[in-house]
Amino acid sequence: MRGLAQAVTSGLLIGAVYGLIALGLNIVFGTMRVVNFAQGTLLMAGMFMTYWLWELGGVHPYISPLVTDISPLVTAPLLFGLGFAVQHLFVSPLLARERAREPMSVLLLTLGLALVLENVALLFFSADFKTVTTDVSMQTFKIAGLIVSVPRLVGLGAMVATSLVLYLFFMHTDLGRAVRATGQDREVARLMGINDFRIYGVAYGLSAAMMGIAAAVLVPFFYIHPGVGTSFLLKAFVIVVLGGLGSMPGAALGGLLVGVIEGAVALWVQAAVAQIVLFAVFVAILFVRPAGLLGVERR
Amino acid sequence: MTRLSASVGLALLSIVGAALVPVATRALIGDDDYWLQVLIWVMFFAYLSAAWNLIGGFGGQYSIGHAGLLGIGAYTSSLLYVHAGVSPWLGMLAGGCLAAVVGGAIGYPCFRLRGAFFSLVTIAFAEMLRVGTELTDSLFGLPINGVRGFLLPVAGSRPADFQFVGKRGYYYVMLGLLVIILTVGWLVKRSRLGYYLAAIRDDEDAAAALGVHPARAKLLAMVLSSFFTAVGGTFYAQLIGFITPTRTMSLDFSVQMVVMPVLGGIGTVLGPLWGALVLVPIGEVTRALWGGSLQGVHLIIYGALLMLVILKWPQGIDPWLRGLVARRRETPVAAQPALADAPVVAARASPDGGEALLRVDGLSRSFGGAVGVRDLAFEVAPGEVVGIIGANGAGKTTVFNLITGALAADGGDVWFAGRRLGRETPDARSRLGIARTFQIVRPFIGLTALENVMVAALPRAASVAEARREAGRWLAFAGLAHRAGVIASGLSTGERKRLELARALATRPRLLLLDEVTGGVDQRSLPGLVRLMQGIRAEGLTLLVIEHNLRVVTALADRLVVLHLGEKIREGPPQAVVTDPAVVDVYVGATVARG
Numbered sequence A: 001m002r003g004l005a006q007a008v009t010s011g012l013l014i015g016a017v018y019g020l021i022a023l024g025l026n027i028v029f030g031t032m033r034v035v036n037f038a039q040g041t042l043l044m045a046g047m048f049m050t051y052w053l054w055e056l057g058g059v060h061p062y063i064s065p066l067v068t069d070i071s072p073l074v075t076a077p078l079l080f081g082l083g084f085a086v087q088h089l090f091v092s093p094l095l096a097r098e099r100a101r102e103p104m105s106v107l108l109l110t111l112g113l114a115l116v117l118e119n120v121a122l123l124f125f126s127a128d129f130k131t132v133t134t135d136v137s138m139q140t141f142k143i144a145g146l147i148v149s150v151p152r153l154v155g156l157g158a159m160v161a162t163s164l165v166l167y168l169f170f171m172h173t174d175l176g177r178a179v180r181a182t183g184q185d186r187e188v189a190r191l192m193g194i195n196d197f198r199i200y201g202v203a204y205g206l207s208a209a210m211m212g213i214a215a216a217v218l219v220p221f222f223y224i225h226p227g228v229g230t231s232f233l234l235k236a237f238v239i240v241v242l243g244g245l246g247s248m249p250g251a252a253l254g255g256l257l258v259g260v261i262e263g264a265v266a267l268w269v270q271a272a273v274a275q276i277v278l279f280a281v282f283v284a285i286l287f288v289r290p291a292g293l294l295g296v297e298r299r
Numbered sequence B: 001m002t003r004l005s006a007s008v009g010l011a012l013l014s015i016v017g018a019a020l021v022p023v024a025t026r027a028l029i030g031d032d033d034y035w036l037q038v039l040i041w042v043m044f045f046a047y048l049s050a051a052w053n054l055i056g057g058f059g060g061q062y063s064i065g066h067a068g069l070l071g072i073g074a075y076t077s078s079l080l081y082v083h084a085g086v087s088p089w090l091g092m093l094a095g096g097c098l099a100a101v102v103g104g105a106i107g108y109p110c111f112r113l114r115g116a117f118f119s120l121v122t123i124a125f126a127e128m129l130r131v132g133t134e135l136t137d138s139l140f141g142l143p144i145n146g147v148r149g150f151l152l153p154v155a156g157s158r159p160a161d162f163q164f165v166g167k168r169g170y171y172y173v174m175l176g177l178l179v180i181i182l183t184v185g186w187l188v189k190r191s192r193l194g195y196y197l198a199a200i201r202d203d204e205d206a207a208a209a210l211g212v213h214p215a216r217a218k219l220l221a222m223v224l225s226s227f228f229t230a231v232g233g234t235f236y237a238q239l240i241g242f243i244t245p246t247r248t249m250s251l252d253f254s255v256q257m258v259v260m261p262v263l264g265g266i267g268t269v270l271g272p273l274w275g276a277l278v279l280v281p282i283g284e285v286t287r288a289l290w291g292g293s294l295q296g297v298h299l300i301i302y303g304a305l306l307m308l309v310i311l312k313w314p315q316g317i318d319p320w321l322r323g324l325v326a327r328r329r330e331t332p333v334a335a336q337p338a339l340a341d342a343p344v345v346a347a348r349a350s351p352d353g354g355e356a357l358l359r360v361d362g363l364s365r366s367f368g369g370a371v372g373v374r375d376l377a378f379e380v381a382p383g384e385v386v387g388i389i390g391a392n393g394a395g396k397t398t399v400f401n402l403i404t405g406a407l408a409a410d411g412g413d414v415w416f417a418g419r420r421l422g423r424e425t426p427d428a429r430s431r432l433g434i435a436r437t438f439q440i441v442r443p444f445i446g447l448t449a450l451e452n453v454m455v456a457a458l459p460r461a462a463s464v465a466e467a468r469r470e471a472g473r474w475l476a477f478a479g480l481a482h483r484a485g486v487i488a489s490g491l492s493t494g495e496r497k498r499l500e501l502a503r504a505l506a507t508r509p510r511l512l513l514l515d516e517v518t519g520g521v522d523q524r525s526l527p528g529l530v531r532l533m534q535g536i537r538a539e540g541l542t543l544l545v546i547e548h549n550l551r552v553v554t555a556l557a558d559r560l561v562v563l564h565l566g567e568k569i570r571e572g573p574p575q576a577v578v579t580d581p582a583v584v585d586v587y588v589g590a591t592v593a594r595g
Helices: A002-032 A039-057 A072-097 A104-125 A150-172 A174-184 A186-191 A196-221 A228-243 A248-268 A271-288 B002-029 B034-055 B066-084 B088-111 B115-134 B168-190 B192-202 B204-209 B214-240 B251-265 B271-290 B297-312 B318-325 B396-404 B426-432 B449-460 B464-477 B493-506 B526-538 B550-556 B574-579 B581-588 B590-594
Strands: A140-143 A146-149 B358-367 B370-380 B385-389 B411-416 B419-421 B434-436 B511-515 B542-546 B559-564 B567-572
Touching (some): A002 A146, A002 A150, A002 A174, A002 A228, A039 A104, A039 A228, A072 A196, A072 B297, A104 B251, A174 A196, A186 A196, A228 B115, A248 A271, A271 B088, A271 B115, B002 B034, B002 B168, B034 B066, B034 B168, B066 B088, B066 B115, B066 B214, B115 B251, B168 B214, B204 B426, B251 B318, B271 B297, B370 B567, B385 B396, B385 B550, B396 B542, B419 B426, B464 B493, B493 B526, B526 B542, B526 B550, B542 B550, B559 B581, B567 B581
Parallel strands (some): B385 B559, B511 B542
Antiparallel strands (some): A140 A146
16 A cells, blocks of 8 residues: 555646646636647756756745745746747637637647747757756655655645636736736626737746646756657647637646656556556547536537 | 549559559669658658548547557557457557557546537546556556566567568568558548537537537547557557557657647548658758767657648648649539529428427526526427517527527427427437537538538438439529528628528427527628528528527517516517517617607
8 A cells, every 4th residue: 555655646736737737728718618739749848947047147946045046936927928829820810810710720820839939959959869958857755655756746845836827817816807807708807898809829938827827836857858748748639629628727637637647557556457457548538528627518 | 523533543543653652762772761661650640640541630639649549559469469469450459448448438528518628528538548558567467567668579580470570571561551540540531420529519409409419520530540549559569579558559659649730731531641741851850860868859849830720721732732733723513503402491380290390498597696588488480580689688598598508498398399398419400400600600610611511411311422412402592592601710701690590490400499590690691591591481491590680589479578687577479569668668778768
């Protein structure tokens, strides 16, 4: 039983980071009904920024005696700007054109963007794996006999904190309410004087900025390379389908679920079985609750 | 017909030309297979893209996991060949059938939901299948070697086992497959299924309101697409002789199957071929120039082209190529037939012996806390014209949505032709004989006016040709015969309203719900539309009409139902109702009534 408990613990910790990425996908989807294929690329960009900040400036991803010089404080605003710009330059013209329809062409557009950015990164940074070895990278501690990896625990903490901040933002600020209103009915929100394209920029930027946080918690224990974003993105897609498209608690729940299935079954039995279990859960949920565990069925 | 035979002739000429290529290269450059290999890749990707196009292009359901289906085809035939000695030709069919089942099973739950969800599910499916295969060393006791993959034994020249020495054999097989898939695409595009898919791609709700079963059409397209994709997977395995999950089920494959049809012209028959003809050589050239060190260059170009096409050129290459060959043609339609040629709209006699055709009883629906409709009851007799009036927000369109099944009622019953409607979907109700128009018109903007009406006629027509004839008659009835070949996005608002009427009539309804036909129409178009509605009325069709224009509705209706805040406040003959002080009060406003 100790082995299983250990596996569940490890799974929960990595699942939290998955959840963070899925959360970013769902913010964009929930607001503008767009599946953002460039989400993984934004994470990759965040990880490279974090890497260079550490290599060249000695900026730690998240530990500093001065709270003011950790990398997300640099990367999150940069990514927000990048996300806002992508939305403004590429996504807005399409959303304006396809006002009446579900904006499916945006999905293809972000797919194109992801192809370009990932392969440009490959051109400049090569496919070599880079690592950031900080003092916390290998640190673990024991609690109730379970080994807990410090950087992964930071990941869980980051997800919980980010979710809380987002919850407060969406529920208790005017801008947050405007984002939710636009997500529910764009036309009515416009009639209420909300600039929908600015709101979309904010949502896209916010979701990009979150990748700065995810990058910071990932970098101390994960390889950095141009394809890293895509591998996390693919996992995030599975999570989003499981948890519910557009549902923020669904993203967190789905992330933890995938982490636990992968971690627990892989350690307990073997990795191949974990994939089969994951697939079975996926298919079962698809048939029983096609909108996902916490998704809202839109017909 | 001459245009059709010219196209067929051109196609045959291209096939013969392509078939002679290996002979020509052999004569010119000897047995160097490089150029044949490049052509095989062009045809292979054109084939895969055309298979993807069946669901992605025609139906607008973007799968980004077709590589998973490709992998199913490659693994099925290879495992059967290596472990059971089954010829890959048979294995190819087996893999195709397995993929059709899997693709259908993955698609089925998605098709009850909308767009983006299907993309997510397909990509998640392909990803899990790839990782699962990478981690699996044996399947049912058969070694598949996980991530290392396995080699197919080389048997020399054995056409019966799908093995050829040199590239020429594979070239001809691929050419044959490409001809088959393009023919399938051509046939689907012209079939009932093709029209349904095009309508669903533009507006699924409007298609369902015309009696099209959206989930069934999408499922059929997905099954076909999955089958042919897996067949391509077997070809790939035989050509390369070595399969790994990382390669056969790669995101790269899935993405290329999307990029090529989009560039070539999404939803067109030949678009996948144009896309492959442009993109595969670009990939070959960049690989030849920069080799392994800069492996991603061609993907940068693919991605940039994809963005460019979607932003600036959403129709892709195909329309431009067509423009080079011939000017856009308008679908020819028989000379404008007289009104008398139109099919009989409806019989006045009641099929159910004097009973009401529509009966609504205790119907209620609220939205969150807000009341949409509360405890509503009224009847419509066969042949009767009933108008529903009321201020904005009175619940008029909600009533329509409840009758057509676009919304589910919280309580109460809808009876139609002596039958209680329960969980019937909008398309099922349309097939029972309930048709509607939408307040904000929803034409299928990518189809011509004639094709728009054909979609409505098809669920009841015996053939596509019959639906075309019938659609022509309904267009003439609606006064749009001269606009039959115009793409719907080019029609004016007044014309779109007429188109929507023609579409609703072509479903051969027993009850037609008209939602604000005169709304948003300029004064000049108004009299024509009113005459058209009176023409429909004169044919004896039972109508339920929402109308803001009191003059129009009092002239048209036998009886009016007045709604206020979701409840019926008056019902009776038009003149009596519109002069009733209570009605004037809620409808025109209290100050006017008292002043």
